[in-house]
Amino acid sequence: MTLTTPVPLGLPVGDQVISLQQVWKVYRSGSLEVEALRGVSLDIRPGEYVAVMGPSGSGKSTLMHILGCLDVPTEGSFHLAGDDVGAMSQDELADIRNLRIGFVFQQFNLLPSMSAWRNVELPLAYAGVHRHERRRRAVTALEQVGLGDRVEHRPGELSGGQQQRVALARALVTEPALILADEPTGNLDSAATTDILALLAELHRAGRTIVLITHEADVAAQARRVVRLRDGQVIEDTGAVP
Amino acid sequence: MTWLDTLRTSLDAMRSHRLRSGLTVLGILIGIAAVILTVGLGVGAQQQVTAQVEALGTNLLIIAPGSTTSTTGLRGGFGSASTLTQADAAALASPVVAPDIAAVAPTTSSSQSLTAGTANWTTSVVGTTPAWLSVRSRTLSYGAFFTAADNASAATTVVLGSTTAEQIFGFDDVVGQSVNIAGKPFTVVGVLAPNGSTGSSNNDDTAVIPLSTAQQRVSGGTSRTTVSTIYLQARSQASLSAAYQEAQTELLSLHQITNPASADFTITTQDSLVTTAASVSKTLTVLLAGIAAISLLVGGIGVMNIMLVSVTERIREIGLRKALGARPRIIRRQFLLEASLLGFTGGLLGAAVGIGGTRVLPHFISNPVALSTPAIVGSIAVALAIGLVFGVYPASRAARLAPIDALRSE
Numbered sequence: 001m002t003l004t005t006p007v008p009l010g011l012p013v014g015d016q017v018i019s020l021q022q023v024w025k026v027y028r029s030g031s032l033e034v035e036a037l038r039g040v041s042l043d044i045r046p047g048e049y050v051a052v053m054g055p056s057g058s059g060k061s062t063l064m065h066i067l068g069c070l071d072v073p074t075e076g077s078f079h080l081a082g083d084d085v086g087a088m089s090q091d092e093l094a095d096i097r098n099l100r101i102g103f104v105f106q107q108f109n110l111l112p113s114m115s116a117w118r119n120v121e122l123p124l125a126y127a128g129v130h131r132h133e134r135r136r137r138a139v140t141a142l143e144q145v146g147l148g149d150r151v152e153h154r155p156g157e158l159s160g161g162q163q164q165r166v167a168l169a170r171a172l173v174t175e176p177a178l179i180l181a182d183e184p185t186g187n188l189d190s191a192a193t194t195d196i197l198a199l200l201a202e203l204h205r206a207g208r209t210i211v212l213i214t215h216e217a218d219v220a221a222q223a224r225r226v227v228r229l230r231d232g233q234v235i236e237d238t239g240a241v242p
Numbered sequence: 243m244t245w246l247d248t249l250r251t252s253l254d255a256m257r258s259h260r261l262r263s264g265l266t267v268l269g270i271l272i273g274i275a276a277v278i279l280t281v282g283l284g285v286g287a288q289q290q291v292t293a294q295v296e297a298l299g300t301n302l303l304i305i306a307p308g309s310t311t312s313t314t315g316l317r318g319g320f321g322s323a324s325t326l327t328q329a330d331a332a333a334l335a336s337p338v339v340a341p342d343i344a345a346v347a348p349t350t351s352s353s354q355s356l357t358a359g360t361a362n363w364t365t366s367v368v369g370t371t372p373a374w375l376s377v378r379s380r381t382l383s384y385g386a387f388f389t390a391a392d393n394a395s396a397a398t399t400v401v402l403g404s405t406t407a408e409q410i411f412g413f414d415d416v417v418g419q420s421v422n423i424a425g426k427p428f429t430v431v432g433v434l435a436p437n438g439s440t441g442s443s444n445n446d447d448t449a450v451i452p453l454s455t456a457q458q459r460v461s462g463g464t465s466r467t468t469v470s471t472i473y474l475q476a477r478s479q480a481s482l483s484a485a486y487q488e489a490q491t492e493l494l495s496l497h498q499i500t501n502p503a504s505a506d507f508t509i510t511t512q513d514s515l516v517t518t519a520a521s522v523s524k525t526l527t528v529l530l531a532g533i534a535a536i537s538l539l540v541g542g543i544g545v546m547n548i549m550l551v552s553v554t555e556r557i558r559e560i561g562l563r564k565a566l567g568a569r570p571r572i573i574r575r576q577f578l579l580e581a582s583l584l585g586f587t588g589g590l591l592g593a594a595v596g597i598g599g600t601r602v603l604p605h606f607i608s609n610p611v612a613l614s615t616p617a618i619v620g621s622i623a624v625a626l627a628i629g630l631v632f633g634v635y636p637a638s639r640a641a642r643l644a645p646i647d648a649l650r651s652e
Contacts, residue, residue, distance in 0.1 A: 070565060070646045091569045097645075098567020109562045109649070113258040125243050126567040170566070 015082060017177050017209045018044035018067060023076035025062050025232075036062040038232035039076070044211065046177075049204040051212045051223035059232040061182070064213045068101055068180050069093050081177045098126050102171025106183035108163045110155040110170075116142060117151045120170045127174060141169040145199060161192030168199060179203065179210045185219055197222050243572050252580040259552070263584060266548045270588025270628065271595060273538030274621045278596025279603065280534045281617040284527025286610035291519040295512050297437055297445065299379040301344075301482055303474040303489060304510045305330075325497065325506040328453070331371075331472050333492055340488035342481040347374040348469040350456050356449060357422045361410045365403070367423060367449045369456020377475040385417035385432030393452035396459060400428040404436045405446040423449065424460045482511060538621075541588065542628035549581050549636035553643075560640050561648025570641040577637035578630060585629020589622035596621075 025037040036059045044050055054060045065071040066078060069085055072093075078085045081100055088096065097103075102123075110119045120138035129137070142151055145165040155163050164184060171179050181200065185193040201222060204210055212223055220226050228236035256263045298304075307325045331348035334340050349370040356363045368374075375387045388399040400421060407416045407430075419430045428451065437445040451460065457467070476485035489509055490502065499505055553560070560573060596618065600611040 065646050068565065070649070071644075091571070094564065094567050094569040097565055103565050105649070109558065109565075111559060111562070113254055122563070123566045125247050126563075126569075126572065128243065131247075174567075 015046070016043045016079065017046050017048075017081055018042065018211070019077075019079040020066075020073075021077045023066065023073040023078060025059070025066065025071070026074045036232055037066070037073070040229075040232070040234055041076075042227065042234065042237075044178075044209065046209050047204075047207050048225060049200075049210045049212070049223045050225045050227060051214060051220035052227045052229065053214060053217075053220050054229035055215065057231075058229040060213050060215075060229050062232075063229065064180060064182050064211075067178070067211060068103060069096050094126075098123055099174060100177045102174065102176040102179045104164070104167050104171050104179065104181040104184045106186040108155070108160075108167045108187070110163055110166055112155050115152045115154055116147060116158070116166045116169075119155070119166055120173050123170065123174045137173055138169070141173040142166070144172060145169045159192070160188050161195050164188060164192065164196050165199065168196070172203070177209060179208055181210065181212045183214055184212070185214070185216070193219070243568070248572070248576050248579055251576055252583055255552070255556075255576075255580055256583060262548060262551075266544050266584050267588040267591060269541035269544035270538070270585055270625050271541075271592040273534065273541040274589050274592025274625050275595040275599060276534035276537050277531060277621045277624075278593060278614070278617050279599045279611065280527065280530035281614050282596070282600045282611040283530065283603075283609060284523060285614045285617075286612040287523035287527070288520050289612055290610050291523060292516055295515045295519070297379070298512065298515075299377050299473065299475060300512075301476040301479055301485075302377065302512045303476065303482070303486055305472040305474065305489060305493070306508050306510065307468075307470070307506065308508060326469050326472055327467050328469060329467075330493060330496055331469060333496060334472065334474060334489055339492050340485065342477050342485040342488055343474050344477045345373040345377045345475040347371055347377040347473040347475075348453060348471075349374065349473065350453065350461060350468075350470050352456075352461050354424050354449070354460060356406070356410060358410050358420065363406060363409045365406050365447050365449055367451060367456065367460060369451050369453040369460065371453055373475075374450065374473070377473045380437060381435045382432045383435040384415045385430070387432055388450075388452050393454050396454040397452060398426060398428045398455060398459070399431045399452065401432040401434060401450040402430055403434050403444075403446040403448040403450075405444060406449055407433050409447075421449075423451070426459055482513070486511060538624065538628065542585075542632045545581055545584050545629055546632035546636060548584070549577060549633055550639070552580070553577065553636045553640045557643065557648045560643050561645050561650075564643070564645035565649060573643075574637045574641035577640045578633045581633025581637065582626055582629040585625045585627070585632075586622070588629075589625025592625065593618050593622055 020040055020042040023037055023040045024035070027034040027036055040059075040063065052060050052063060062071070066073055069080065072086055080096060083096065085093070085096065111122075117135065117138040120141050121134040124134040124137060139148070139151055142148055145168050147162060147165055147169065150158060150162060155166065158166065184200070185196055188196065197219065200210055200212065212219070214220050226236070226238045227234055305326060326348070328348055331346050334343055335346040347370050349368050351366055351368050353364060354367040356365060371393055372387055372390055374380075382401070383404065385401070387401055388397065391397075392399050400423065402410075402416060402421070404414060407414055410416075410421060411419060414433060416430050416433060421428050421430060434446065434448070434450070453469070474485060474489055476482045486509055490505075493507055494500075494502060494505060497506055563573060597613060600613050603611045
């Protein structure tokens with residue numbers, strides 16, 4: 001497995017990929033108010049490998065949704081690669097997710113009726129890339145994760161580890177500024193876990209910015225920087241390591 | 243994402259839920275096929291009526307004794323004492339009095355027994371003038387029609403309908419044969435070409451004899467100078483109403499009637515016959531098409547139902563697509579296209595079944611079924627529109643889903 005593609009971040013050195021300033025997220029259901037995030041500030045520089053840890057209910061999923069532009073903060077500001085996400089429309093948020101963020105989910109979230117390459121090309125289709133170009137780039141991304149011989153296989157014909165690698169290829173294919181992995185090894189056995197973590201480490205070495213959300217200490221140990229959350233606040237940050 | 247990509251996505255979704263898509267399509271299919279068949283039945287009935295009335299003759303006016311008592315324009319007073327005479331017919335035949343009338347055929351009609359050898363056949367014996375042939379748009383398959391000289395001399399010549407000839411003699415070409423009408427021997431001079439039925443009466447079961455012969459030798463009694471019907475032929479379709487006016491004015495003055503409302507005769511045009519007959523079948527068609535339209539509506543609600551189920555079931559997929567960068571508009575487009583495809587497929591298949599039905603149905607029922615191209619094109623368009631309209635709500639629901647809620651749901 002070799003990762004040869006350089007990372008075109010398009011950012012001046014020193015600029016932040018992620019900049020959260022005093023972010024609050026309050027959910028209301030009826031009369032009940034839940035403060036999921038209570039003033040989180042976080043800066044992540046290009047090329048960092050950050051693990052976000054915390055017990056369930058600590059707000060790490062909410063943080064992940066905000067970082068992934070799937071949700072917007074109730075208060076505070078969030079800049080992704082220099083752009084103010086809080087001021088964006090639905091369409092702009094969709095475009096940001098499409099171009100700047102690569103998601104890896106615990107449940108893989110592959111479409112079962114489509115072959116591996118059709119799953120990988122999906123973000124490119126939403127980006128309006130031409131069909132032939134999509135196929136070429138999807139196959140390249142699958143080769144990067146070591147699935148060059150599984151291009152036409154459907155998710156059901158692949159093992160869990162292989163499915164997560166397809167998902168990783170899908171996250172890579174748009175060459176995003178940020179790879180956001182939410183418990184990527186949560187549904188995998190130890191061999192597949194090692195496999196995926198090795199891939200993430202390799203992506204990091206190739207210069208990708210990765211935010212990994214996990215509650216497992218050994219998974220978090222892979223990252224160079226660990227941010228711990230508890231009750232919606234950052235209680236520990238091992239600090240930026242370039 | 244291009245339209246082609248969206249189309250591919252929608253087709254994928256339909257394919258992966260074959261049974262569900264199939265049943266939805268079936269709902270639309272039945273509605274569309276029902277519309278095509280009912281409209282086909284209605285149009286077929288109207289065409290049949292038009293053809294029957296046309297078979298009476300072209301540019302035809304029919305004058306019957308008695309007055310109009312119903313609003314339908316049909317011979318409401320028929321059966322009252324005949325007020326039409328040969329003199330009326332002769333006056334109308336004058337090019338000075340009625341320049342728009344091309345030909346006049348006064349007729350009497352009575353039911354008579356025809357015998358030849360051992361054969362005995364009762365049919366309607368029509369007494370008329372040679373103009374009858376052109377006025378009623380009839381042709382001969384054998385022999386010739388009787389002449390004006392035959393009429394003048396009250397000759398015992400007869401022209402038989404093809405069915406009548408067949409019934410009495412057992413074969414068609416009966417020219418020269420002898421047949422007894424009301425006990426008097428007649429010579430067959432011609433046989434009419436088949437013309438078909440008009441409503442309940444068979445135009446091919448008749449015997450046509452000179453008017454004077456009918457009045458003097460067959461019917462006798464009071465009907466020696468009166469006639470039962472006068473058929474007029476206008477010079478053209480355009481002069482039909484002029485001919486109508488001329489006939490009415492002339493007859494009113496001959497009968498010394500000043501108020502047209504109290505006329506002792508009724509003039510019927512082919513158009514009014516067509517209109518009357520067509521209005522009946524049109525009412526029926528509208529009723530049937532209404533029922534068919536309701537079944538189409540039910541099919542449309544089926545599409546909406548299935549699409550709503552589909553949106554709920556594929557909530558994770560929608561969330562994923564949004565996370566990967568699908569704009570709300572793209573999601574809406576995907577589901578709208580899917581709903582329209584269901585409608586369109588149902589429309590195409592329904593049209594196919596409907597077209598097949600118009601071929602098969604006439605074998606089981608006696609009514610003709612016409613293939614109406616506007617109905618087919620229209621119903622496919624309607625099916626597409628139904629998919630589109632009933633897809634709007636589910637599609638916008640899908641588009642409005644928040645990506646996290648969609649991704650979270652299990």
